[in-house]
Amino acid sequence: MTYQDIINKRRSVYALNHQLPVSEDEVLTRIKDALVASPSAFNMQSAHALILLGEQHKTLWNDIVTKTLQAIVPAENFEPTQQKMNMFAAAYGTVLFFEDDEVVSNMKEQFATYADAFDTFAAHGQGIAHVNVWNSLAEVGVGANLQHYNPIIDDAVRERWSVPANWQLKAQLVFGGIEGAPGTQERMSADERIRIER
Secondary structure, three states, rough: OOOHHHHHHHHOOEEEEEEOOOHHHHHHHHHHHHHHHOOOOHHHEEEEEEEEEHHHHHHHHHHHHHHHHHHOOOOHOHHHHHHHHHHHOOOOEEEEEEEHHHHHHEEEEHHHHHHHHHHHHHHHHHHHHHHHHHHHHHHHOOEEEOOOOOOOHHHHHHHHHHOOOOOOEEEEEEEEEOOOOOOOOOOOOHHHHOOOOO
């Protein structure tokens, strides 16, 4: 499988289950290796991750996110939200991605000329890390979807898993065995999105 094949294979897969097509050890190794190998501006390496498995994964979706949303979404409209929470909880695990704000702040001070750009640099680094982990899982048939329930769950996540104060939650990558393939997706052609000048 070429790298382009992997890019084409990666999709947002929501129908996930607890049966991985490869071992848990391989999944964990892939997540770790992909995050460590992901480039960052000035090599600041400010992206971090917390991997939740088993009951910890279920606690995130059945307890923290569900209860947080119940306080926001009207009860009469909550059933579709509950179905989404059940869907996420049925997966194998979740990767919580964080940004180390202390590292970013230090870089702003150390390289003051580029201070205004470091938040953008950090965002780029996060996106690269997310996609690299996602692609690595897709390569071996592990499905995933990327969620963003931050910042409303930040405090509860920080308290539950003793997350350092300088780590800011940025995304949640839910992963597991593929229960159902995603539907077809319409995409604009390359010619509609890319210009080439010679």
